[in-house]
Amino acid sequence: MKIDFLADTNILINLLEGDRRLAVYTEKLLAVSFVSEIELLGMKGISKNEIVISQALLDDCILLPYSNEIKEIAIKLRQERKISLPDSLIAATGLHYELPILTFDKGFSKIPSIHLLLIE
Numbered sequence: 001m002k003i004d005f006l007a008d009t010n011i012l013i014n015l016l017e018g019d020r021r022l023a024v025y026t027e028k029l030l031a032v033s034f035v036s037e038i039e040l041l042g043m044k045g046i047s048k049n050e051i052v053i054s055q056a057l058l059d060d061c062i063l064l065p066y067s068n069e070i071k072e073i074a075i076k077l078r079q080e081r082k083i084s085l086p087d088s089l090i091a092a093t094g095l096h097y098e099l100p101i102l103t104f105d106k107g108f109s110k111i112p113s114i115h116l117l118l119i120e
Contacts, residue, residue, distance in 0.1 A: 003062055004028035005117060006094045008103035009036040009086070012057060021119055025102065031062040033093040035086050070096050081110050 007015075007030045015022050040054050066089075073092035077083055083091070084107075091111050094101040100115040101108055108116050 001029065001062075003031045003097070003099055005102040006031045006033065006064070006090070006097065006099040007036065007061065008090055008101060008105055008108070009039040010104045011102050011119075012036060012040050012054075014104065016053060016057060029062065030060075030102070031064050031097070031099060032058060033064055033090045034066050035089045035093070037063060039086060064093050064097060067096070077111065083107065083110065 005025070005028060007025075011022065011025075011030075012032065015026070037058055040058065041051060043050075046054070070089065070092045073095050074085075074088040077088045077091055078085070087105070087107060091101065091108060091114055093099075094114060098115075100117050102117045102119070104119050106118060108114060109118065
C-alpha cells in the first residue's frame with residue numbers, strides 16, 4: 001500500500017466542504033498527521049454530526065503518529081524559519097515519511113527541502 005500524499009488540514013476541511021478541485025485526489029491514498037486529526041476534530045463549536053463526518057474522512061486516511069524523529073525535524077524547522085507549530089509538525093511528518101504535502105497553504109513553500117503539491 002503506497003501512500004500518495006500527506007494531506008494538510010486545509011485539504012481535509014475543503015474535502016468536507018465538497019471542493020471540486022480536490023476530486024482528482026479522492027481516488028488517492030491520503031495520509032494525515034496526528035496534528036491534522038487534532039485540528040479537524042478539535043475545532044471550536046464542532047457539532048456531534050460534524051465529528052462523525054470528519055471521523056469518517058479520517059478513517060479513509062492513513063494516520064501518521066507522533067514520533068521523536070518528527071519532533072526533532074520540527075524543532076530544526078522552527079529554529080531555521082518562522083513557521084507555526086502545527087505547520088512545522090505537518091512538514092516534519094512529510095519530511096520524515098518522504099511524502100509530498102498536499103496543501104492550499106503557501107507558507108509551506110518556505111521549506112526548500114519539502115516536496116509540495118500546492119493547490120491554488
